[in-house]
Amino acid sequence: MARIKRAVNSKKKRRTLQEAxxxxxxxGSRTLRGMKERSQHAGQYAxxxxxxxxxxxxxxxxxxxxxxxxxxxxxxxxxxxxxxxxGIELDRKVLAQIAFEDEASFADxxxxxxxxxxxxx
Numbered sequence: 001m002a003r004i005k006r007a008v009n010s011k012k013k014r015r016t017l018q019e020a021x022x023x024x025x026x027x028g029s030r031t032l033r034g035m036k037e038r039s040q041h042a043g044q045y046a047x048x049x050x051x052x053x054x055x056x057x058x059x060x061x062x063x064x065x066x067x068x069x070x071x072x073x074x075x076x077x078x079x080x081x082x083x084x085x086x087g088i089e090l091d092r093k094v095l096a097q098i099a100f101e102d103e104a105s106f107a108d109x110x111x112x113x114x115x116x117x118x119x120x121x
């Protein structure tokens with residue numbers, strides 16, 4: 001029975017690992033074991049941080065909305081509650097963009113939120 005020769009496959013495997021870990025420091029780019037470990041951890045970090053990125057952006061949007069709302073004498077929670085009472089359904093991403101780029105229209109939204117809060121009380 002003929003033996004199986006693995007040179008082509010194993011070299012291809014090493015080559016793809018080398019390309020993936022190019023630029024890593026120390027054994028992370030030199031030894032096979034180091035490349036495997038660094039590549040695996042890099043994948044774990046990438047998976048985790050794709051989810052954390054969503055969290056970070058939502059936090060940024062809330063901070064921008066809060067800052068703009070406080071310039072119009074409302075807290076973030078009051079502003080969002082007022083918009084909900086007024087029936088305005090804009091997500092935080094759009095509200096943050098309005099707050100960042102167009103202060104006048106955000107002030108109009110804040111006025112609508114204030115009226116809705118006063119009407120509810």
